[in-house]
């Protein structure tokens with residue numbers, strides 16, 4: 001896989017060995033196999049909460065892209081993240097979660113892990129390494145959603161390793177084609193596959209990937225007993241989508257870089273964050289640890305009404321709270337309580353033609369900024 005480009009890697013990742021007698025295409029499997037194997041059989045496929053061939057093919061593809069020994073799929077990103085957190089935290093331990101990352105992660109930690117005796121500390125991207133010095137478990141998110149700040153993963157992993165601290169990295173915004181946290185020293189990758197990985201705004205999913213067999217076995221056991229599973233049909237949809245992941249993500253990154261450059265010099269824009277802009281505060285670290293800078297740009301406009309006018313006057317931007325799909329979309333994050341200004345918008349670039357987006361967003365901003 002090493003020498004191939006991203007699109008070849010995406011296509012190869014969903015390949016399967018032909019097995020005589022197996023279905024010609026990955027198909028949904030029923031909740032429980034219709035004919036149980038003989039008593040002695042140790043097949044995983046006796047009940048839909050344990051495993052099924054469609055999951056395993058998707059898990060193998062995700063593991064290949066993440067550079068992991070194995071991956072486990074879940075019914076959503078939050079299902080994956082919370083399962084991993086339940087496995088790696090114990091009462092009496094200190095857990096660091098992002099203060100400026102995806103808000104539901106710190107909300108879960110506060111509402112459900114803290115009452116069970118876990119000390120929950122919130123740290124911003126810039127303070128992650130400092131906070132890790134007194135932690136047993138660290139969950140970092142980089143680039144952060146929605147601010148697109150970047151954590152130096154190599155430095156954080158070194159800090160964690162010297163203290164035997166477990167390091168989890170949320171790889172949702174970067175995607176495995178943007179960065180491979182495991183190769184930089186993370187113990188587990190957690191992610192939402194709902195965004196660019198599935199990429200069509202039509203399915204929720206998540207995964208945990210890693211290379212420690214005992215840790216993964218515990219996560220698998222947690223999934224079996226707690227049951228936050230991905231439907232096999234959704235798994236099949238994502239497999240279908242994954243073959244074009246390299247093409248889609250390549251176009252999204254190209255669009256994001258071009259739009260970030262255009263926004264930077266537009267008078268209606270107060271500030272722009274994109275890790276691929278050379279003047280961005282995260283550019284140096286991002287250039288070292290990321291292969292691509294991603295498909296999201298964050299921007300601050302004068303106020304909520306300017307964001308509304310931007311969407312209202314654009315033919316290509318839709319207002320939508322998810323991101324990473326084939327359509328370009330905008331989300332005004334203050335609406336959801338993120339600690340950002342009223343005019344802060346997260347723009348997710350789709351796979352439209354770059355020039356069309358530049359023209360459309362440029363004219364919409366001209367009107368909105370008036």
Ligand SMILES: *Cc1c(COP(=O)(O)O)cnc(C)c1O
Pocket residue numbers: 076077078079081102141145170172173191192193194195204205206
């Ligand atoms: C969306 C998102 C999640 C949660 O994923 P779901 O699939 O919506 O449960 C977690 N982390 C980040 C960074 C996200 O953007």
